[in-house]
Amino acid sequence: MKKIVLFALLLSTFYSNAQHGDFPQNEIKYNILNTLIQASVEIGYERFIDSNQSIEGEILFNDRINYHTEKGAREFQTSSLKIGYNYYFGKENAGSGIYANPFFKYRWGDFIDEISVEGNPVKRVTDVSGFILGIGVGYKWNSNDKFVLGPYLNIGRNFNDESSDRFTAIEFNGGFSIGYRF
DSSP states (O other), X not given: OHHHHHHHHHHHHHHHHHHTOSSOOEEEEEEHHHXXXXXXXXXXXXXXXXXXXXXXXXXXXXXXXXXXXOTTTEEEEEEEEEEEEEEEOOOSSTTOEEXXXXXXXXXXXXXXXXXXXXXXXXXXXXXXXXXXEXXXXXXXXXXXXXXXXXXXXXXXXXXXXXXXXXXXXEEXXXXXXXXXXX
């Protein structure tokens, strides 16, 4: 019982401290670059736990591995969910400047391409579902604690053997996000 009360007390203290900052605690964001380059949709939510730390969650629809195209009878039927921690090194505004982002990502879905077997076209399906562990860096500009934008780059290690055999185990992702804080 003591452990439950202590945990509840710590949780309420953390929650109340996070609620009384002098800056917006929430941010929604959209990666505009993925939509322009590969017709993917990446949206995210970031919750600040301090002026220079946050926890984020992102979902990416049509997640293409290392920006592979869908030309030549190939298609990705994949999505992913990313959970990360951001540490901002900027001092001017809360949640601005250079940041580091260790993350955990889970992708699910299939990659379908067409191969020739004995002269006949055959669809080959590769399961690309799996876990990815990585780190990212970026820069975020903060305008009046309302609008934010900035570039970022991620590198991760894919732990799905079937996907790693077809592509590469090391994956790169980048973008330019625009967001709104509230």
